[in-house]
Amino acid sequence: MNKFLETGTILFLLLWIVFVYVLYMLPEDNASEAKAFPNSDTDISIEYELEIARGRQISLLDDESSINPLNLTCKPESFGYTLEEALFLFPNVTYPRCEEQYISSPEAFYINRTDNTLHMNCTGKVALGFLEANEEFGKYWYYDRLKDYNGEPLALETEEYAFGTCDISKWSNFEHVAYKLRPNKESLQRAKNSLRGKPINIVMLVIDSLSRRMFFRKLPKSVEYLNSIAKNVSIFDFKLHHVIGQNSQYSFMPTFYGDIPIVVSEYMQGDLYYDVSIWKYLHERGFVTMMGMDNCDNNLPQFIGRKPKVDHKMGSIWCAASAQYGYSETSKRERCIGNKNAHAWMMDYILDFSETYKNVSRYTYMHIDTAHEETGTVVSTIDLDLKKFLEEFFSRDEDSILFLMGDHGMRYGEWFKSKDGSHEHKLPLLLIMAKDRVLEKIPNSSKILLQNTNRLLSKFDFHTILQHLGNYPDLESHREEIRTKTSKRLTTYNWFTDYVPDNRTCEDAGIPIFWCGCKSFIEITEDKNSEIFQNLTKSVIEVFNTENHIYYRWKKTICVKLHLNETKYIGKLEDEDLDYYKIKFTIKEKESAMFEVIVRLSRDPIEKHESEYFSVHKIDFGEMKFFNIMNVNRLDSYDSICKEKIIKRKFDPTYCICDENDFKRKSLNTTNGNNSGKQ
Ligand SMILES: [Zn+2]
Numbered sequence: 001m002n003k004f005l006e007t008g009t010i011l012f013l014l015l016w017i018v019f020v021y022v023l024y025m026l027p028e029d030n031a032s033e034a035k036a037f038p039n040s041d042t043d044i045s046i047e048y049e050l051e052i053a054r055g056r057q058i059s060l061l062d063d064e065s066s067i068n069p070l071n072l073t074c075k076p077e078s079f080g081y082t083l084e085e086a087l088f089l090f091p092n093v094t095y096p097r098c099e100e101q102y103i104s105s106p107e108a109f110y111i112n113r114t115d116n117t118l119h120m121n122c123t124g125k126v127a128l129g130f131l132e133a134n135e136e137f138g139k140y141w142y143y144d145r146l147k148d149y150n151g152e153p154l155a156l157e158t159e160e161y162a163f164g165t166c167d168i169s170k171w172s173n174f175e176h177v178a179y180k181l182r183p184n185k186e187s188l189q190r191a192k193n194s195l196r197g198k199p200i201n202i203v204m205l206v207i208d209s210l211s212r213r214m215f216f217r218k219l220p221k222s223v224e225y226l227n228s229i230a231k232n233v234s235i236f237d238f239k240l241h242h243v244i245g246q247n248s249q250y251s252f253m254p255t256f257y258g259d260i261p262i263v264v265s266e267y268m269q270g271d272l273y274y275d276v277s278i279w280k281y282l283h284e285r286g287f288v289t290m291m292g293m294d295n296c297d298n299n300l301p302q303f304i305g306r307k308p309k310v311d312h313k314m315g316s317i318w319c320a321a322s323a324q325y326g327y328s329e330t331s332k333r334e335r336c337i338g339n340k341n342a343h344a345w346m347m348d349y350i351l352d353f354s355e356t357y358k359n360v361s362r363y364t365y366m367h368i369d370t371a372h373e374e375t376g377t378v379v380s381t382i383d384l385d386l387k388k389f390l391e392e393f394f395s396r397d398e399d400s401i402l403f404l405m406g407d408h409g410m411r412y413g414e415w416f417k418s419k420d421g422s423h424e425h426k427l428p429l430l431l432i433m434a435k436d437r438v439l440e441k442i443p444n445s446s447k448i449l450l451q452n453t454n455r456l457l458s459k460f461d462f463h464t465i466l467q468h469l470g471n472y473p474d475l476e477s478h479r480e481e482i483r484t485k486t487s488k489r490l491t492t493y494n495w496f497t498d499y500v501p502d503n504r505t506c507e508d509a510g511i512p513i514f515w516c517g518c519k520s521f522i523e524i525t526e527d528k529n530s531e532i533f534q535n536l537t538k539s540v541i542e543v544f545n546t547e548n549h550i551y552y553r554w555k556k557t558i559c560v561k562l563h564l565n566e567t568k569y570i571g572k573l574e575d576e577d578l579d580y581y582k583i584k585f586t587i588k589e590k591e592s593a594m595f596e597v598i599v600r601l602s603r604d605p606i607e608k609h610e611s612e613y614f615s616v617h618k619i620d621f622g623e624m625k626f627f628n629i630m631n632v633n634r635l636d637s638y639d640s641i642c643k644e645k646i647i648k649r650k651f652d653p654t655y656c657i658c659d660e661n662d663f664k665r666k667s668l669n670t671t672n673g674n675n676s677g678k679q
Contacts, residue, residue: 177338195286211409521571
């Protein structure tokens, strides 16, 4: 027995020595690879990476918890409104569904593409959409192409949509609408001839004015659905997708053309930058392209032209819908066009387009304006339609990538004057959802994408990525060439193949300082209390006092006049002609109140951005300068008996201080009065 044990011990020791020897003889980088995951590039099973991407649930507060612990050069000071602030500003509203307002069905009114006819299941009248040759973006007059309908199929020319009614006394608000894509044989043939490999379907679904936090707050059903996708699709939630300017054009211009000047064109003809456009590039690589934008105005054409040479445009219906239904892309109500919301027609068109051209590659840019209004609540009408679209899109058996994104956050009303509001505008939504079979063809893409979800992204990166994806699945060829094609002055990254560096700054990403969410101020310690800085802080307080004492007949102030107590901090940031200052200070009227304000100063008159709240003033700052407040933040918690009263009177509680004793005395008197009444 003892002998057996001895042999066993010797054998165990021998095995241990062999094991330790093998471990030490392993190449060093392999050993460190295994320890260093998830930052390593090689030797990791793709299955394992995908499991990680799949296992992550997307969630509202992921931004702070993911970004704040990282050692990044650019970390925004805020990611947007707190839940409490947001619920107060944008309460939950339930809007009526369009199918309850217009009774119709796919059988009652439809376009048959086999024989190119329009069908309605009654007699009445129909208004036809524009002919394909007239399809373009921008504002123009829609004249009714009205016809009687005698119950027989009506032959169409090149129209893609029509409205219909069984009630001949009606002139608008027809109950039936049909929109059916008309296949373009030439586009299909061109794409077949130039296709380089397996086709891919790339969709950019842009919800205008949708911040990341707004998406999570207002579209809970879509979020729930995305968190339940278990098979075949990986989702990446990018927390530092940053704006480079105020409006849509600062998003779509870099996406479509790379780094070219953003200018307003008076003439709006044709396709202004076709030669550098992403659609030209993709056409040469087997793609059919489509673009839609649900508005009847010149915002887009002023920048890109009225007729970009994409294969399909969804443009004229919105002017027709303005005439038929009083449709407006800034309406504060649900936007019904017949029995579907405007955005639902666009989503259906993407599915129609995806199916029609399934044998070649496809690129869609669809710009939805449902959130483009000032209440911040109409966006919730997208939720059910988006969930349905996502289900159908990902059930398609194809290689596909969907960019679900905002161009910027809300920029209406007074949101810019608070730090949380101005930051929410800076951080629009960006989810990239990709079929696993796409990611498997791009080495290490899941791991790289996952890391990039927490890195500063540039709008210019989109152009690089789309060009790369145009060569799918070969993303290695011409990698550097594509990068420099996008921009000569900036380094851009493909988030599928390149790790975005931790130290990327706003400047590196092409984000002007004014719009940068992570301005790095340098503290001024020595002359913080000098006369000029005292003067600056007093001027800021003067602006507060003016705001607080604007007297309207119906709006009498309850705010007391504020006086500077102490300047706690001054930080400075220089930019070409402007200086930015961050000031923290207290006031005499309430010791616990601490303010943080960012101001701009300039020798020359300051151009005020469209949505900025505070106006420009003059100040003696050693010499006469112009200044304006960018945003104001309260660093103390300012819940008090006054806050409610101030909000009720429509003053801003951030910088209005009221006399609490006043209300305490009044409420005491009322209580005493009530008590005495009872007695
Ligand atoms: Zn926009």
